Amino acid sequence: MRLIIVGSLGGQLAAASQIALNNGAKVIHAPDEQTALTLIRSKGADLLMIDVKCDIKGLLDQLASEHISTPAVACGVGSNSDEAVAAIRAGAKEYIPLPPDPDLIAAVLTAITVDEHEFIYRDRNMMQVVKLADQIAASEASIMITGDSGTGKEVMARHVHNKSRRRGKSFIAVNCAAIPENLLESELFGHEKGAFTGAVARRIGKFEEANGGTLLLDEISEMDVRLQAKLLRVIQEREVDRVGGSGAVKIDIRLIATTNRNLQEAVKEGTFREDLLFRLNVINLNIPPLKDRPEDIRALCKHFAIRYAEFNALPPKNVTDDAMKVLINHSWPGNVRELENTIHRAVLLTAGSDIEASDIVLPDGKPHMEIQSGSSLGDQQTPEGTEPLAAASLIGRTVADVEKDLIIDTLKHCLGNRTHAANILGISIRTLRNKLNIYMSDGVNVPGPGTPPMPNL
Structure with missing residues (x-):
């Protein structure tokens, strides 16, 4: 856990730092927002602890504009509700009153350390994939995780990391499809100050940020072929060249990639390099679609019903047998993401303590006919x-x-x-x-x- 404390924390800096250190965090202090930005760009961070007197929104907005996603908690002297509300609205995930309470600090650090991406599986089809993942997790082999969108490829990648010898180090995920093509090179490999318009300071890339740990390249099939060539060299040489830099930087990472496309076909089409595929696809973990994992549907429905009842401060919700039948019969083209949204919606719309089949509806409140019938029109003669x-x-x-x-x-x-x-x-x-x-x-x-x-x- 790399923790950057921003500001003076109302004179409680030493106490908060010691509590974090006692809980295994590596602590760096930044006296102001600009210093914090410089540290994050150069060293990366897993969590920011920001004095409520600082410009929390400005700092988080600047990080977002640079495609840096680092969670933040705000700290302030006493339990000032106005300050707490303002901090949460500015983007902080939690508000911690000062002087710091050791148990509260420990709980926040634990909550950030423990993945939000809970790995829930009960189906035999998924168990076979997990068994293979556990077998190769301790190795240094590159892994390609394949499967439809929403099946849980990133969750599987995190599982491999947590089972590996690098589990105490960073897990850094990069969505290659979500970052504009002209910025992806800088995002991955970093850049020097003045390397291009807008490069106002040196910034390390995701490869350097993941040094010692695991780097996930999500949706790698969306990466431009020209950038694939540079990625191949990084994998072979285990060193990166920052954009505008004059020397290579050695790295030590475990690489995992994911895709929802057939990369063999992409190779034939000329949109993906065959030599890169060979380098990445040492081990392939193929995640079955949710429709082929009925026991996972059952377990995930119960899990999401509990989670979103708690999240919305509602009484516990039970998924009835009738509702479960229609949920299991659905084809789930959006896989786990679609199921999660459907259960969240059902939790909000059901009036009682039981989620019935009639509570499975579309976002606009209309009955979801395909789910209600348990089959699509295409299945009927x-x-x-x-x-x-x-x-x-x-x-x-x-x-x-x-x-x-x-x-x-x-x-x-x-x-x-x-x-x-x-x-x-x-x-x-x-x-x-x-x-x-x-x-x-x-x-x-x-x-x-x-x-x-x-x-x-």
């Missing part, structure tokens, strides 16, 4: 000439027009959340963005993040 109206209405329309409606409707379903929509559609977030840009240039009204569904008139 219908006499010729009696196709559903929706299918008949597609005749005469172009594929591009139907695709556009499907994408826009899915985006509305996800309240404008691009990542969730891309997962359900089975395409990369970059592909989704490109299509949405085309639609917007044609004057199509594209839902923005958080856009509520339009009511039926």
Whole structure:
């Protein structure tokens, strides 16, 4: 645990530092926000403990603009509710009153250290994959984790890290699809001050930040071929060259990559380097889709029902047998993410203590017909000439027009959340963005993040 304490903490700096050290944290002090930024750029951090008198929002906004995701807790003398509320609104995850309480500090550090990504599995299909993961976790071999979007590839990567000899070191995840192509090189390998417009200070990349630990390259299939060549050299030489730098920096990492695409096909298409695939795919862990893991559906439903009842300060919710049957029968194209959102919604909408089949609904409150029926229209045999109206209405329309409606409707379903929509559609977030840009240039009204569904008139 790398902890940076920002500010004086109302004169309680020494006490808070000692408590953190006693709990195994490596502590660095930054007297102000600018020093904290410099330290994070050069050394990285797992947690920020920020004096409530500092500009918490400004610091976290600057980190976000540089694609640095570091959780923060705010600290202030006494239990000032106004300061606590302001700190949470500014982006802090917790507010810790000072003088520091050893048990409270320890609990916060433990909560940050223990992964939020709980690994829950009960199904035999998943157990076989976990058994293989446990066998190779202690090795230094690179691992390729494959599977549909939302199946839990990052959770599996964290499991491998926690079972490895590097478990006490950093686990750094980079989503290759979420970072603009022109910034990904700097994000991975770092840059020197003045290397390009906007490079106001030296910043280490994710490879250096993960030194000694594990680096996860999520959705690696979305990486540009030219950058793949530089990645291959880093893997071979175990050293990185910062953008604008004059010398190589040695690194010691375990590399894990994930993809939801067939990389053999990508190699044939010329969008992925075969030599890089050989380097990364020493061990392959293929995660089955959720629909093939009925016992995992059962366990995850119970887990999410408990979690979101607690999260929303609601009484415990029980998933009834009837509700469980329809949940298990659903195909779950969005896999675990879709299931999680569905149960969260059910927890909020059910009036009693039991989640019934009727509580499984879409975001706009309509019954989810495919779940309610336990099967899709495509699974049912219908006499010729009696196709559903929706299918008949597609005749005469172009594929591009139907695709556009499907994408826009899915985006509305996800309240404008691009990542969730891309997962359900089975395409990369970059592909989704490109299509949405085309639609917007044609004057199509594209839902923005958080856009509520339009009511039926």
